[in-house]
Amino acid sequence: MVQLVGPLRKELADSVSSCRVLVVGAGGIGCELLKNLVLTGFRNIEVIDLDTIDVSNLNRQFLFQKKHVGKSKAQVAKESVVQFCPKANITAYHDSIMNPDYSVEFFRNFALVMNALDNRAARNHVNRMCLAADIPLIESGTAGYLGQVTIIKKGLTECYECQPKPTQKTFPGCTIRNTPSEPIHCIVWAKYLFNQLFGEEDADQEVSPDTADPEAAWDPSEAAARATASEQDGDIKRVSTKDWARSTGYDPVKLFNKLFKDDIMYLLTMDKLWRKRKAPLPLEWSELQKQGEHSHFSLVEEMLGGGLKDQHVLGVYGYSQLFSESVKTLSSQLAERGAGAELVWDKDDPPAMDFVTAAANLRMHVFSMNMKSRFDIKSMAGNIIPAIATTNAVIAGLIVLEALKVLSGDLDQCCTIFLNKQPNPKKKLLVPCALDPPNLNCYVCASKPEVTVRLNVSSTMIQTLQDKILKERFGMVAPDVQIEDGKGTILISSEEGETEGNNSKFLSDFGIRNGSRLQADDFLQDYTLLVNVLHSDELGKDMEFEVVGDAPDKAPTPSTQEEGKNITNGNKDSAQPSTSSTGNNMHCCRNNLCRLNSWRCSVCK
Amino acid sequence: MVEKEDAIISEEEAAQYDRQIRLWGLDAQKRLRGSRVLLVGLGGLGAEVAKNLILAGVKGLTLLDHELVTEESCRAQFLIPVDALGQNRAQASLERAQFLNPMVEVEADTDKAEDKPDDFFLKFNAVCLTHCSRDFMVRVDQLCAPKNIKVFCGDVFGYHGYMFADLGQEHQYVEEKPKVVKQSEDANDGPEAKKPKVDPNETTMVKKTASFCSLKEALEVDWMGGKAKTNFKNIPVGYFLLQVLLKFRTDKGRDPQPDSYTEDSGLLLQMREDVLEAMGVSIDLLPPNFVSYCFSEMSPVCAVVGGVLGQEIVKLARACRMGTRRRRRPKQPGPS
Numbered sequence: 001m002v003q004l005v006g007p008l009r010k011e012l013a014d015s016v017s018s019c020r021v022l023v024v025g026a027g028g029i030g031c032e033l034l035k036n037l038v039l040t041g042f043r044n045i046e047v048i049d050l051d052t053i054d055v056s057n058l059n060r061q062f063l064f065q066k067k068h069v070g071k072s073k074a075q076v077a078k079e080s081v082v083q084f085c086p087k088a089n090i091t092a093y094h095d096s097i098m099n100p101d102y103s104v105e106f107f108r109n110f111a112l113v114m115n116a117l118d119n120r121a122a123r124n125h126v127n128r129m130c131l132a133a134d135i136p137l138i139e140s141g142t143a144g145y146l147g148q149v150t151i152i153k154k155g156l157t158e159c160y161e162c163q164p165k166p167t168q169k170t171f172p173g174c175t176i177r178n179t180p181s182e183p184i185h186c187i188v189w190a191k192y193l194f195n196q197l198f199g200e201e202d203a204d205q206e207v208s209p210d211t212a213d214p215e216a217a218w219d220p221s222e223a224a225a226r227a228t229a230s231e232q233d234g235d236i237k238r239v240s241t242k243d244w245a246r247s248t249g250y251d252p253v254k255l256f257n258k259l260f261k262d263d264i265m266y267l268l269t270m271d272k273l274w275r276k277r278k279a280p281l282p283l284e285w286s287e288l289q290k291q292g293e294h295s296h297f298s299l300v301e302e303m304l305g306g307g308l309k310d311q312h313v314l315g316v317y318g319y320s321q322l323f324s325e326s327v328k329t330l331s332s333q334l335a336e337r338g339a340g341a342e343l344v345w346d347k348d349d350p351p352a353m354d355f356v357t358a359a360a361n362l363r364m365h366v367f368s369m370n371m372k373s374r375f376d377i378k379s380m381a382g383n384i385i386p387a388i389a390t391t392n393a394v395i396a397g398l399i400v401l402e403a404l405k406v407l408s409g410d411l412d413q414c415c416t417i418f419l420n421k422q423p424n425p426k427k428k429l430l431v432p433c434a435l436d437p438p439n440l441n442c443y444v445c446a447s448k449p450e451v452t453v454r455l456n457v458s459s460t461m462i463q464t465l466q467d468k469i470l471k472e473r474f475g476m477v478a479p480d481v482q483i484e485d486g487k488g489t490i491l492i493s494s495e496e497g498e499t500e501g502n503n504s505k506f507l508s509d510f511g512i513r514n515g516s517r518l519q520a521d522d523f524l525q526d527y528t529l530l531v532n533v534l535h536s537d538e539l540g541k542d543m544e545f546e547v548v549g550d551a552p553d554k555a556p557t558p559s560t561q562e563e564g565k566n567i568t569n570g571n572k573d574s575a576q577p578s579t580s581s582t583g584n585n586m587h588c589c590r591n592n593l594c595r596l597n598s599w600r601c602s603v604c605k
Numbered sequence: 606m607v608e609k610e611d612a613i614i615s616e617e618e619a620a621q622y623d624r625q626i627r628l629w630g631l632d633a634q635k636r637l638r639g640s641r642v643l644l645v646g647l648g649g650l651g652a653e654v655a656k657n658l659i660l661a662g663v664k665g666l667t668l669l670d671h672e673l674v675t676e677e678s679c680r681a682q683f684l685i686p687v688d689a690l691g692q693n694r695a696q697a698s699l700e701r702a703q704f705l706n707p708m709v710e711v712e713a714d715t716d717k718a719e720d721k722p723d724d725f726f727l728k729f730n731a732v733c734l735t736h737c738s739r740d741f742m743v744r745v746d747q748l749c750a751p752k753n754i755k756v757f758c759g760d761v762f763g764y765h766g767y768m769f770a771d772l773g774q775e776h777q778y779v780e781e782k783p784k785v786v787k788q789s790e791d792a793n794d795g796p797e798a799k800k801p802k803v804d805p806n807e808t809t810m811v812k813k814t815a816s817f818c819s820l821k822e823a824l825e826v827d828w829m830g831g832k833a834k835t836n837f838k839n840i841p842v843g844y845f846l847l848q849v850l851l852k853f854r855t856d857k858g859r860d861p862q863p864d865s866y867t868e869d870s871g872l873l874l875q876m877r878e879d880v881l882e883a884m885g886v887s888i889d890l891l892p893p894n895f896v897s898y899c900f901s902e903m904s905p906v907c908a909v910v911g912g913v914l915g916q917e918i919v920k921l922a923r924a925c926r927m928g929t930r931r932r933r934r935p936k937q938p939g940p941s
Binding site: 002040311384 | 649662681701705901909
């Protein structure tokens, strides 16, 4: 005779109330998921989230109220849930799931792991931990009206990394530095500028004109002259932007004129660039101020239209003012923190956002593009993905329904489910899709994963191998690398400090050449990857390395993600418009070899 | 009733609604802010719909429910405190509902929905009925739809659920279509200055009208007629299940309960025979195992149905014109 406990049959109700589950993330999906789990009868739940509550979360993360802003998401989520279900035994961790404390053994404690994440790095990591622990993982994602749920079970289904996912779109250095043609190029430039002036200076985030731009193509004698000139001229290359700015006391007028007048005038001398493009028009501070005084713009008048303040587009004069104000605010913030301080750009930090809005718009104006509102720039600069409560509610409901199948041992009934914006021609809003078996060549879940990477052994540093290739591209958190040379020569140790001395050396310094094999391990993830090295003198433009077998980069704009097979990866993948795997300007000219030697390499010629 | 919208959106609203304004735009948010919705029934599904509407930022939400809190309702719902046994369900849900978004006017009404006079319903831009009898739902639909009040119905029975929407005979909406840009071939294409790139997402809005069938029509389809026969394969099992469960609700004044599983499942099986026979359709259209999956309210099913229903109401509970095209769509998330 069937016995019911609420809507569930008794056997299932018993498993549900006794098992332990892990929820990774307490945000949009996480809040809805926790609620569904306890109302379904789950009693032993652990939830982890490194983030704190922001006011923009409140339109959907319903376990949080205004009074909770600033507090730990995991902690407050637990407290709110316990209020309507005191019997639930919830453990909250205000921490990153990538912390080595959460070992494979930790994961083995759970019958099931459910992701409620917003970034790919964490998804890759949890994927590997669940494979290593052999625990079923329910993966999900949402963006706007769209959402997706799927199951990952070692040996049975594809893992999260079986199918290559499009990497974040990056722009070539010369587009950012010399020839922007779209607002996004100017926004990326503005964010780089922020880092150069106030944050961590990054060699891949140059903002000054790129004299090595292949399109500029000067004849050799002129190139030599420019090379020597640029070495002597502190403004262009040799002195760091931050040092230069500091030497002027972060004077906004001097900064403005350098960035929007001097540098633009320099670009104009690179006349080949402007043969088929509209040439940029320099701005001059004092001229602009004179014009501004005569123009009438009233923010109050505009606001009577009832729009959001942030959605208005100021004039170029207005943005010059905004530029000046934000530079003053940021430079004093920097000064307050003392020597060696660095600011980190945050879209929710008003002066930081003001700065990028102003700088990007001024550059857009210089390059004859229509300026954008702070609202729009914040979306692009901050990679904001619009989000609502209902999409998350539906997806979280589906996650629990799949979880029940897993707990009942009915994995064969599990599937991937897509939530569409409109019903499809068969009138379905929710579209199930069969799970795929594992990719036998997957570089993560195959029995002996192997990849081939094309790079230049003489110009690729150990640091690049660690950070850009193993960590960023292959998702390792703490790699250990040795050469398969019979001696097991250690290249990289995950122990801090042990192999730091190797970082700026090149692969060739260790005898690595075409055909060499490297064994990379991440012990936390219980993951070993064999890397075959393919040496090449001629990589594509702006490429530091290339994974053989990868499709060319595509731009994954979240807003256009239709019923593709990609789980929406979230906005945190591109918190910085990163140079990511394909790097930036990494042909020989990047290393100034050709400039120093006054010759052009085959790429730049 | 159309309420004049506030033109200004406050800083507080802009900050809180930022992520949804970026999705559906400021105008839509303002329209939402002018709408008043009635929600009948605060069970598991009702709580989900309430949450979704309150978070979205409607002007006002009235929670109407005469039922009292039982142990079952505590278990199924996250707005009712655990110590509220015996209190009115709408009343008990009020505080937590209000906390979800202080900017929304949430109120509780403890009357029986069936006893409300006609003009009560006409005060709202949209009504959403859960846990209601078939006759009552038909009555409200017939009353409200012709007056341009959007009518929504929904229920969750165990693993099964459905939603219904009647947007009237002349529902006007707007469809976004990509703009067709004519490429002009310029024979004098010399080294001309390149123009700034045009926003690739240019679309154009096309006005359309749709006509929705009433709940009565939807529930009284003549399956023995020629036209209906051809559509059998496409009708989800849920439709027939709904007919049986609505009959149970009408006859017993309640939904099937786990406490009286034996008795109720026997009744359900009998009703299945009666209802399907009266409709002139094969009994095989509703396999008998449905009885073990239609008791109580599954929380994740409430979340899914409540999410879809909530989003429809958010899109359409405006005093006027805009909305994307939607059809009545019985839903069945469950083991299948």
